[in-house]
Amino acid sequence: MKKTGAQIIVECLKKEKVEIFFGIPGGVLLPTFDVIYDSPVKFVLCRHEQGAAHMADGYARATGKVGVCIATSGPGATNLATGLATAHMDSIPMVAFTGQVATHLVGNDAFQEADTTGVTRSITKHNFMVRDVKDLATTIAKAFYLARTGRKGPVLVDIPMDITRQTCEFRYPENIKMRSYNPVYKGYQQQMKKALDYITKSKKPVIYAGGGVISSNSSKELRAFADKLGIPVTLTLMGMGAYPADSDLFLGMLGMHGTYYANHAIQNSDLIIAIGARFDDRITGKIDEFAPKAKIVHIDIDPTSIGKNVIADLPVVGDAGEVLKELNKLIAKEKIKLNFKKWHEKIRKWKEEGPLTYKNDNKLRPQYVIEKIHEVTGGKAIISTEVGQNQMWAAQFYRYNYPRQLLTSGGLGTMGYGFPAAIGAQFAMPDKVVFDIAGDGSIQMNIQELSTAVQNKIPVKIAIMNNGCLGMVRQWQQMFFKKRYSGTCLKEGNPDFVKLAEAYGAVGIRVNTKKEVVPALKKALKINNVVVLDFRIEEEENVWPMVPSGKPIHEIMRGLA
Amino acid sequence: MKHTISVLVENQPGVLARIAGLFSARGYNITSLAVGETEIADISRMTIVVDGDNRILEQVTKQLNKLVDTLKVNDFTREKYIARDLALIKINCETKRRPELLEMVKVFRGKVIDLSPKAVIIEVVETEDKLKAIIENLRPFGIAEMSRTGTIAISRGKK
Known part of the structure; x- marks a missing residue:
């Protein structure tokens, strides 16, 4: 049967088993939205396209499925850009649809026209403009295939309005094969044997794992691997939850705001086993002095990640899960048993010397709030974060024991990410508690989505660490720019967040003192609505420990703690 | 060092921009670029001459390979050509x-x-x-x- 382009778009969503998608309509999307009106796939109307993109992203991170969003041409598409770049940097599977002006107007500076494929070329894994309705279904199938395979990422499909009105026979390709795209999943057997050689010869190994472990759903394999061999594990921000925080072998996060002991373990190690991580500059600090004594085994699905920042002694190209499974098999087959007792002892000393802590006095401090959020949610909440101090405290003081528990913009560092991402995650997981740990600056970057959450009865909890300023930048100004707080003071302009929540039909709770924290959190959990918790925290609280930029990561400042 | 790199690509709109973008993102000036059809109708060959640091060019070569529309990348500098x-x-x-x-x-x-x-x-x-x-x-x-x-x-x- 012949279908219109608009019908084909929705049929494709059904074929891909998409349950929900996020977006905002517009002129060129009118035919498409007319079909969406009767569609069984749930559409969520957002208040800004950036919000829509982050919701799709949060949904994808929480579930591992492909997140889907849709925006109109021109400003709709450019508003998506930050969300696409965020997903791209963190390898999150997403498909974004954008409307485009009719084919005969493309390139004419038509009303609401933007060169969407041009604008998004470097911030998507791939993008397409559909120029013939006959190519529409195949293009969409390719977009989903590209998004969820290999190193995952966002793919954009730009569809001119006339294409949505034209008709053709609908056939959805069952299998997509692209001769120019063949991601490698299985590692070379030879390389994996060599990796085990490196491990058996080492005395001070550290596993440094990242988002790739979560993306490939292989935290079980990672746990088996580390526990079997007794190798300590440090995680990147993107990797939090890939290995349980409660394990003795866990070193916490490494890098700029990593733990004292993770950074010292890395700097003193003789072998780093990097798994699904990319030696980002926030991890390595001064790169010439990073892990000077260590050999490096680098396991990654993306060959371009290997050898980019740090030269690997042993590259292993492959999916983290496939490679770990194979390594575990080899370990069992060859009955490898190792003893790193001395090394564990050394690490234990560093843990005693520089524990992750804060000044636990009578003042309302953000670290305390986050510890209590952990407590009242039994450590089982999904946590999203904004970006800045709130993000680092959330990474440090909530203990993530499960993958897909922390949703945070690691690569791009997008303020305004956390709240819409939390909404996307809550749509996917209605039975979970979802907390957005926010700052008073970043929450205002997508606060309009309160409207989306209330309209859809999405009971996300927002914990604003309200210090009246753009805290992370202020911290750097305090430390390195003589407390000249240039452009970082928000206080006089901040809204009353409690009243603001109420204006949207949500619930607002203000918390001024430490003893109010637990009762407020418990109260919030009982409310089946969006709750905005306005924690008036110590204004000059800083994130510790910290490695100043350009320094090697063992030169870590521990602040007051 | 000067490299002559051959890239076989799907003949798709936008492919030239993607490839040029990789070089410009790393701050490389392409010395010369030639694009033409090959013995297979929908595959084009781009021959790119570029001057630069070997390690970073190796990285760029990998990134060229990673592009969805790229079939094959050859750095001729190491071969007879x-x-x-x-x-x-x-x-x-x-x-x-x-x-x-x-x-x-x-x-x-x-x-x-x-x-x-x-x-x-x-x-x-x-x-x-x-x-x-x-x-x-x-x-x-x-x-x-x-x-x-x-x-x-x-x-x-x-x-």
Whole structure:
């Protein structure tokens, strides 16, 4: 049967088993939205396209499925850009649809026209403009295939309005094969044997794992691997939850705001086993002095990640899960048993010397709030974060024991990410508690989505660490720019967040003192609505420990703690 | 170091922008770029000549490989290959200097492809080095206009 382009778009969503998608309509999307009106796939109307993109992203991170969003041409598409770049940097599977002006107007500076494929070329894994309705279904199938395979990422499909009105026979390709795209999943057997050689010869190994472990759903394999061999594990921000925080072998996060002991373990190690991580500059600090004594085994699905920042002694190209499974098999087959007792002892000393802590006095401090959020949610909440101090405290003081528990913009560092991402995650997981740990600056970057959450009865909890300023930048100004707080003071302009929540039909709770924290959190959990918790925290609280930029990561400042 | 890189790509709109973007993102100036069809209708070959640090170029090569539309990347610098550039050179040459010019063209295995009372157009197909030499030798005659392709290259021996 012949279908219109608009019908084909929705049929494709059904074929891909998409349950929900996020977006905002517009002129060129009118035919498409007319079909969406009767569609069984749930559409969520957002208040800004950036919000829509982050919701799709949060949904994808929480579930591992492909997140889907849709925006109109021109400003709709450019508003998506930050969300696409965020997903791209963190390898999150997403498909974004954008409307485009009719084919005969493309390139004419038509009303609401933007060169969407041009604008998004470097911030998507791939993008397409559909120029013939006959190519529409195949293009969409390719977009989903590209998004969820290999190193995952966002793919954009730009569809001119006339294409949505034209008709053709609908056939959805069952299998997509692209001769120019063949991601490698299985590692070379030879390389994996060599990796085990490196491990058996080492005395001070550290596993440094990242988002790739979560993306490939292989935290079980990672746990088996580390526990079997007794190798300590440090995680990147993107990797939090890939290995349980409660394990003795866990070193916490490494890098700029990593733990004292993770950074010292890395700097003193003789072998780093990097798994699904990319030696980002926030991890390595001064790169010439990073892990000077260590050999490096680098396991990654993306060959371009290997050898980019740090030269690997042993590259292993492959999916983290496939490679770990194979390594575990080899370990069992060859009955490898190792003893790193001395090394564990050394690490234990560093843990005693520089524990992750804060000044636990009578003042309302953000670290305390986050510890209590952990407590009242039994450590089982999904946590999203904004970006800045709130993000680092959330990474440090909530203990993530499960993958897909922390949703945070690691690569791009997008303020305004956390709240819409939390909404996307809550749509996917209605039975979970979802907390957005926010700052008073970043929450205002997508606060309009309160409207989306209330309209859809999405009971996300927002914990604003309200210090009246753009805290992370202020911290750097305090430390390195003589407390000249240039452009970082928000206080006089901040809204009353409690009243603001109420204006949207949500619930607002203000918390001024430490003893109010637990009762407020418990109260919030009982409310089946969006709750905005306005924690008036110590204004000059800083994130510790910290490695100043350009320094090697063992030169870590521990602040007051 | 100078690298001659051959990239086989799906002949899709936007592919040139993607590839050029990778080089510009790393701050590389492409010395020359030639694009054309191959023996397979919907596959194009891009021959890119670029000068730069070996390690970063290796990275760029990997990134070229990663592009969804890329089928194959060869850095010819490590292989035996044949490379040619083509130049069309217009010289406003008076009749009395013509014999001298034609002699020069012959020595360098160029071809005269157009003659008019006041101008001569010469076609040269050569390696880039040789082409440089020819241009230097033609300069005294007064080069009025020149149009050059980028280098195209192909590996030697059996495919």
